[in-house]
Amino acid sequence: MNRKQKMAILATELQTRLRGRLPSDRILVEPQGRDVATLCPETGAELSQLLATVRELQLLLKDPTTRRTSGKYYVGLDLNRLSRILDLDVTSHCVTIQSGVTLGSLEQWLVIHGWSLGWVHSGLEQHTVAEVLQSSLPTFPSPRYTDPIRSVRGYQGILPSGGEVWNKTGPARATGPNLLGMFSGGYELGVLTRIVFSIHPVPTNTTVAEVTATSPQDLLSLAGLECRSPHKPHRILVCKLAPKRKKQRWKLVASWNDSEAAAQQFADRTRFRGHDPIIHRGCDPDVLEEYAPRTDNFFTGIAGKIPDELLSKMERSPARWIIGFRNAHELQLWPHSEDHADPDDITRKWFHDQNHDVQEQHKKLRKSLIQKLTIDAENTSRESV
């Protein structure tokens, strides 16, 4: 039996097992496709049934970052039917949505109602919320609005076993590990179905400050300090520009929403350090367009400060690097959108050298966890205290 025949048999089996339990259009079969079928659930309960059946047939669930392995059979997941905006709570600054909503449509809808997610950028608009949260797509870091993962205030998801996991809507909790850490990095450990995001009022004005220097160190220190202030900028980047007369140039770009005073204070601080800042209003979208990380970038997260060795490599590299501040202690590095990739593979190599052993450990743990989660959890007896 060849692969095509086997796929056809599996697709028929999948449809047979779910016949009568789910509408037939929840499973799409494309005879010429690379996957056995595409699952199109409309609710979390439907997804639960679909995943349980997929597990019974030992099929693998494919997500946007899955690399196919020969000899394995995959099913795709289309979350477009899970695309409802369920609730807007303006008192608690939260929006509840299904995870198939695209970020672009959500942001548009929110802006009409006077709200914003804060961290959406043009490269992400076409992606669904589930893809962004579960596929580690690069986002534009924002000290004020944080990032997609940190903006989650509640969620529901389906484990590979079909079980439903949830975290109630709430600002902060101490109820065990934050299981969102398990959902990042693909659909293998579960699929998010419902998300509650923190939202912010649409700003009435934006003030941008730019400072240029010949080396990045002072700009990085200035950016770090700014992230620690109570009035955090909503975005702050240190970018390497194309050299001018063979001289290196770095630029700090920071923007504040509804806080011109904070921008002016920042300008005063930079002048005190001998820089010549430029302040202007309302050009943040241009900054987004030019510096946003591409979704196919390899981008590196750094905790603490950038190691000197890596920074000097970045200085020597011809690539125009962008260093985004998620907050004072967490940075992201990526090459300029026109450079498409890290030409010298600096960050990838550096990361590999630093973390090779850790990565191997993580891979093994992930594999073991997938195995354990696909087996129904056994009921362990409660200990009487």
Place this chain on the structure above:
Amino acid sequence: MHPGFERSIHRIVGSNRVSQRTTDRQTYSSDMWTKAQIWRLQGNPSKHRPDLIVWPETVEEISAIVRACQKFSVPIIPYGAGSGVCGGTTPTRGGLILDLKRLNRVLAVDHDGYTVHAEAGVIGEVLERTVNRVGCTVGHFPSSIYCSTVGGWISTRSAGQYSSRYGKIEDIVLGVRFVDGMGRVWDTRNSPEGIRSLNLLPLITGSEGILGVITDAHLRMHPQPQTAGFRGIEVPDIQTGLELVRILGQMNHRPLLVRLYDPLDTAVCGLDKSEATDGNLVQGIQSLIGRLSSKLGFMAQEKMDDLGSSMQAFGLTYPSVSNRVTRLIRESCLLVFGFDGDEEGVARSMRYALQQADKLECIDLGEAPGITWLQTRHDASFRQSSVYALGGFIDTMEVATTYDNLYRLYDRVMRATAPYAVTMAHFSHAYREGCSIYFTFGARHRNPTQLEDLYRRVWRMAMNTVIENGGTLSHHHGIGLLKRDRMRDELGAGVDAIRALKEALDPNQIFNPGKLIP
């Protein structure tokens, strides 16, 4: 205990750092869980004793101890300073207490990168003083700061009193190293992004020692603020107070502190310094009952004071009466808040906050209530003994919810617990989306043998109400033994995910058995 196991442990750490003495085993038989205090009251001071206590000094020693425990199937209970209040370190199956207090070094303070690297056993106060020397702060000030450790904070998802400004510990920790149930050492730092990987840090944070033992952590620091300003406001009622909490919690200049006390808690704190009862619940009840009696002409306040402990015991034994009295009085509430930063920024934010308070017809009480709070903020936990001395118990439950649900949740819990315990609450840890409600229950039973049953009943009623009304089970105390049976209500199949994670990291199930998940 297998003699081979004891020999292994002695070989790893030496005899000086192992103890099987009865006094030590009794001491480590529980943390500050109220149920354990009730066991003590009932003459059973160490219901669950560990078999031995070990004080390791290095990660290598911990790794070797774990491997020995794995070989002989001995449970390990990681132990910080023992200030937990949910029974998270109770050795219900005996085993080995791994006391981390000798891992007490602050390994590095990076002033340029504003990070501090500290071992898990460093006491909070020591850490804060160390970073203060270079002009920085960690920004984490739990009321247990004198008796809690870095490792304990992370494993329970602790929150400091300034969490509105600096975040909870999960917002402060940048990475941890931990030893899993196989003795392997993991480092969560520098995990790559953009590739398929588990994010281990949020999974270890809050795991309460069931996945492994945290050995050291990298934490954020912040420059010490130029100045901080505090203020007290008298609000006419709780609903108005909650509106002001929301306004403060959603300001762009993050407030350092926002605390709204309900009428009984306001009586306990005192609206001004002269009335303050320094966090003593029984004095608070007495003060309220006394004030009502004087108002209604039943009894003079002086005479009430003379009645002393018998009145307090009465108040605790008949909570319906005490709670009804509190509701009848309908006192205004105290709200304390503060900002830090540069002087101009603090002044600007303070002006804005006072304008908002004025619009809501609140009364500005000046700095005094804020300063009083600052000076007495660590006192309450040391002054609860009077309740135990009366043969009663006192416990606290901290939950969180969104602003739209706050009053409803507060009201329902107060009504549900009113027949069983004197209950007061304050609202604190204000974030953009909601805040925490911190309930305090005090009760006493005429028959001391029934006290534990009464304790269980109060908690069952309170947790049922929280779950039914959309609150989270815990905001910063964690789960331990106290709340673990309700974790399926809280996380659904997330409990299975935690169990799978445990099986992957601790296949022999030796780490802190019976905690966190049912």
